[in-house]
Amino acid sequence: MFPAQWTVRLWLWLTLLSITCGEKLPDIGSCQPRPSCHECIQSHPSCAWCKQLNFVQPGESDLGRCAPWLELEHRGCLPSEIMDPHGQQHILEDRPLSNSTQHQTFTQLSPQRISLQLQPGEEQNFTVRFRRAEGYPVDLYYLMDLSYSMKDDLENIKRLGSDLLAALRDVTTSVKIGFGSFVDKTVLPYVSTAPSKWKKPCPSSGNTCQSPFSYRHVLPLTGNASEFEGRVSQQHISGNMDDAEGGFDAIMQAAVCKEQIGWRNVTKLLVFTSDGAFHTAGDGKLGGVYMPNDGRCHLDANGLYTKSHLYDYPSVAHLAEVLSESNIQPIFAVTGSRLLMYEELSRHIPKSVVGELKEDSSNVVQLIAEAYSSLSSSVNLEHSADLPPGISIAYDSHCGGSETYGRVQGGECLGVRVNELVQFTVRIKATTCLTGPQKLVLRVLGVGEELQVELTTACECQCGDIQPYAEHCSGGHGNLTCGICSCQEGYIGRLCECKQEEVLDPEARCRDVNDTGPVCSGKGHCVCGKCQCNGQASGPLCSCDNTICDRYNGQLCAGNGQCRCGQCECYLNYTGSACECSPDTSGCRQEGTPCSGHGHCVCNRCRCDAGWFGSHCSHCSDCQTPCEEHRDCAECKVFGSGNCSSLCNQTVKVVPAATTNEGWCQTKAKDGSLLIYIIEKDETGTVTLIVSSKEDATTHTVKQVVFWVLGFLAVGIAFILVYHYVMEYLDRREFRRFEKERENAKWNEEDNPLFQGATTTFINPKFNDECNGNRL
Structure with missing residues (x-):
C-alpha cells in the first residue's frame, strides 16, 4: 500500500500531466x-x-x-x-564595420540609424553588430586624492607621465591624458578653517603643503607627456580632518565639465586613486550643506570647483547615471584596505573596475593597463535610461560560442578579442500607441558610437477610400471611411437609409410578438426597425449565439470555419463538428502504410479494426507472440506435458538451466510453472527450440525476493559496521587529545597563582562582638 501522501502526490502529478497533454486553453x-x-x-x-x-x-x-x-x-x-x-523597419544608415586608422576613422557599431514602425502587441527585432577595432583612441583623466596620506603617491605620479602614455600607446594609436585632484569640502567639519591650519593643513612641518580645496582641474587632456609631468610636478599635498574624502564631487565635475576637460567622442577612462573612504549624499548636512547636487559644471577660470559649500555630495545613483550618460568608464585604483568598499561601489556603476593600488602608487601604470584591457574586452549594449511609455525591450547576445537570451538590462559579451565580431538581437514591443515619433538610443558602453532608433506605431488605418456624401451611403446621406458610413445629422442606419423622424416605434419590429424582453435578444441594436447584431450573434432578431460552437485545441471551430447559430460552417476541405478534420493523412501513416493496414484514417487519426490497437494500429490484442506460439511444442517434447495434440515439427534441444541469459522466453506452462527456452532460426527457415528448464513459478519468484532481501540486508549491515568504525575512531582520537592536554597542564587550580575562586569573603574591620548584643 502506498502512504496517503504518496497517493495524493501521484494524483496531483497525473492531474498536471492531463492538463499539460490535453486541450489547449482558449x-x-x-x-x-x-x-x-x-x-x-x-x-x-x-x-x-x-x-x-x-x-x-x-x-x-x-x-x-x-x-x-x-x-x-x-x-x-x-x-x-x-x-x-504590421510593423515595418527600415535601415537609414549602415556604414560597414572597419578598423581603418586612415584619417582616424573607426566604425565598430552598425547599423547607425534605423526606423521602426510597431503595431501594438507585435514584436519587431533587428540585429546589431559590433567588432572591436584595433587601436581605438583613448582619453584618460587621472583624478588623484591629494590628502596628506597620499604624499608618497604624488611623488611617484610626478615621474610616471611618460610611462603611462607609453603603456597606452601599446594598445591604441591615439591617446590623451589629463590630471585633476581633490581633497574635501572647504567647511567644517571636513577641513579645519582656523587660519593657521588653513594655510598649512599638513601635520608635518617639513612638507610643502597647500590650502585645502574640494576639486581642482589641473591639466586638460593632452598627448604631451612632458606637459603632463610638468604640471603634475607643480602639485603639492594638502590635508583634511576626517578619513573620508570628497571624491564624488570631483568625479561629478570631471564628468560634466566636458569642454574644460577636453573629452573627445572616444573611449573615456577616469582613473580615481585614493587610500580613503568617500562621502556621499547626505553627508554634507554635517557642514550645513543640504542642497542636492545639481549635476552641473561649476569650475572657475583656475579650474577650482566653486560650489562645494552650496551643493551636497552626489549620490551613488546620481553619479552612476551621469557617468553612463557621459560614457565614462571609471577605474578605481585604491589601496588594499579600501578594496572591498570600492568593489561594492563598482557593482552600482556600469562598466567600472577596481584595482589594488600599492601604498606608494608604484604599480599604477600596470594597474591601468590591466583595467583598460578588462574594460575593452567587455562589450555591453544598452539603451538610453528612459524608455518611451508603452515600449519594452529585450536583448539576445550572440558571443562566439555562447548565447544569452531575453536580458532586459542589455546585451553583454565578455572576453571579446580585437577584430572579433559579436552580434545582438534587439527585440522591441509596443503595448500602446505612441503619441508621436519617439527616439531610442543604443550604444556600447565605453565606445563613442551609438545607434539611433526612430520609433512610430501603426495605429491609424490608411484606407484611401474617404468619400464625403458617398453614393454608397444611401445616395449621399453619409461619409464613407474604411467601408463604413458616418451618417449626416437626421439619418440613421448602417447605410444611413432611414430618416430619424420617420421611424415609428422601431423597437416593435426588433422583438417577437408578445415578447417583453430586450430588443434584438440583447445581442444587437435596433436600427430602422431592423436588428444589427454584434459580432457574436446572428439572425433576424440576433437570437443565434455564434460563440457556442464546438472548439478544437481551444479555438472555435478549430479556426477552420465560422460559428453560425451554434453550428460550425467549415471552410473548404475541412469537416467535423469543430472543423477539426482536414484531408491530411500524414498522422495516420507509418512507413507509408495508413494505419498499418489494420484500420482507416479519420480526421488524420487511425481508427483501428477489431483486435488491433495503437496510434497506427500496429499492435494486436489477440495475436500470439513467438514465445507463446512455440510454448506447447517445447513443453510437450521435453517434459511430456501441456498440449501435445498440436503439430510440432521443430527440432528441440535441452541445455542446463545455468546457461540461460537475456533474450530467452520465459512463459507459463499449462501447469502454471515457468518454462524457459530460446528460439533459433537458420538461413533456410528451420526453427530449433533450445529448452533450459521448467520450474515452479512461485519458487522462482521466491528466489528473486530472497535474493533482493539478502542483498539489502548485506548493504545495511555493511553501512552500520562502517559507521561504527568511524565513530569509534573519532572517539578514541578525541580521548587521546584530552589525555595529552591534561598531561601537559603545568598548574592545577590549587597551585595556579592566576586562579581566582568564584566567591570572595570580606570582613568589616569595625565589627566586634558587642555589636551582636542588645545595643543594635
Whole structure:
C-alpha cells in the first residue's frame, strides 16, 4: 500500500500531466469585433479590417469587419480590401564595420540609424553588430586624492607621465591624458578653517603643503607627456580632518565639465586613486550643506570647483547615471584596505573596475593597463535610461560560442578579442500607441558610437477610400471611411437609409410578438426597425449565439470555419463538428502504410479494426507472440506435458538451466510453472527450440525476493559496521587529545597563582562582638 501522501502526490502529478497533454486553453487575447478600423488594428496583432463595401451581410453590423485575415478571406473579403498594417523597419544608415586608422576613422557599431514602425502587441527585432577595432583612441583623466596620506603617491605620479602614455600607446594609436585632484569640502567639519591650519593643513612641518580645496582641474587632456609631468610636478599635498574624502564631487565635475576637460567622442577612462573612504549624499548636512547636487559644471577660470559649500555630495545613483550618460568608464585604483568598499561601489556603476593600488602608487601604470584591457574586452549594449511609455525591450547576445537570451538590462559579451565580431538581437514591443515619433538610443558602453532608433506605431488605418456624401451611403446621406458610413445629422442606419423622424416605434419590429424582453435578444441594436447584431450573434432578431460552437485545441471551430447559430460552417476541405478534420493523412501513416493496414484514417487519426490497437494500429490484442506460439511444442517434447495434440515439427534441444541469459522466453506452462527456452532460426527457415528448464513459478519468484532481501540486508549491515568504525575512531582520537592536554597542564587550580575562586569573603574591620548584643 502506498502512504496517503504518496497517493495524493501521484494524483496531483497525473492531474498536471492531463492538463499539460490535453486541450489547449482558449486564447483570451485573440481578435474580438471592433466598431472601427482604428480600434480594430490596435486591439490585437491578429486583427485585420475588411473595407470592402458589400462585405457585411444584411442584419449584421460593421463589427464583423474586424477579424483575423484568414477568416476575412474565407468570408469573401478580397485581399486587396483587407487592412492589416504590421510593423515595418527600415535601415537609414549602415556604414560597414572597419578598423581603418586612415584619417582616424573607426566604425565598430552598425547599423547607425534605423526606423521602426510597431503595431501594438507585435514584436519587431533587428540585429546589431559590433567588432572591436584595433587601436581605438583613448582619453584618460587621472583624478588623484591629494590628502596628506597620499604624499608618497604624488611623488611617484610626478615621474610616471611618460610611462603611462607609453603603456597606452601599446594598445591604441591615439591617446590623451589629463590630471585633476581633490581633497574635501572647504567647511567644517571636513577641513579645519582656523587660519593657521588653513594655510598649512599638513601635520608635518617639513612638507610643502597647500590650502585645502574640494576639486581642482589641473591639466586638460593632452598627448604631451612632458606637459603632463610638468604640471603634475607643480602639485603639492594638502590635508583634511576626517578619513573620508570628497571624491564624488570631483568625479561629478570631471564628468560634466566636458569642454574644460577636453573629452573627445572616444573611449573615456577616469582613473580615481585614493587610500580613503568617500562621502556621499547626505553627508554634507554635517557642514550645513543640504542642497542636492545639481549635476552641473561649476569650475572657475583656475579650474577650482566653486560650489562645494552650496551643493551636497552626489549620490551613488546620481553619479552612476551621469557617468553612463557621459560614457565614462571609471577605474578605481585604491589601496588594499579600501578594496572591498570600492568593489561594492563598482557593482552600482556600469562598466567600472577596481584595482589594488600599492601604498606608494608604484604599480599604477600596470594597474591601468590591466583595467583598460578588462574594460575593452567587455562589450555591453544598452539603451538610453528612459524608455518611451508603452515600449519594452529585450536583448539576445550572440558571443562566439555562447548565447544569452531575453536580458532586459542589455546585451553583454565578455572576453571579446580585437577584430572579433559579436552580434545582438534587439527585440522591441509596443503595448500602446505612441503619441508621436519617439527616439531610442543604443550604444556600447565605453565606445563613442551609438545607434539611433526612430520609433512610430501603426495605429491609424490608411484606407484611401474617404468619400464625403458617398453614393454608397444611401445616395449621399453619409461619409464613407474604411467601408463604413458616418451618417449626416437626421439619418440613421448602417447605410444611413432611414430618416430619424420617420421611424415609428422601431423597437416593435426588433422583438417577437408578445415578447417583453430586450430588443434584438440583447445581442444587437435596433436600427430602422431592423436588428444589427454584434459580432457574436446572428439572425433576424440576433437570437443565434455564434460563440457556442464546438472548439478544437481551444479555438472555435478549430479556426477552420465560422460559428453560425451554434453550428460550425467549415471552410473548404475541412469537416467535423469543430472543423477539426482536414484531408491530411500524414498522422495516420507509418512507413507509408495508413494505419498499418489494420484500420482507416479519420480526421488524420487511425481508427483501428477489431483486435488491433495503437496510434497506427500496429499492435494486436489477440495475436500470439513467438514465445507463446512455440510454448506447447517445447513443453510437450521435453517434459511430456501441456498440449501435445498440436503439430510440432521443430527440432528441440535441452541445455542446463545455468546457461540461460537475456533474450530467452520465459512463459507459463499449462501447469502454471515457468518454462524457459530460446528460439533459433537458420538461413533456410528451420526453427530449433533450445529448452533450459521448467520450474515452479512461485519458487522462482521466491528466489528473486530472497535474493533482493539478502542483498539489502548485506548493504545495511555493511553501512552500520562502517559507521561504527568511524565513530569509534573519532572517539578514541578525541580521548587521546584530552589525555595529552591534561598531561601537559603545568598548574592545577590549587597551585595556579592566576586562579581566582568564584566567591570572595570580606570582613568589616569595625565589627566586634558587642555589636551582636542588645545595643543594635
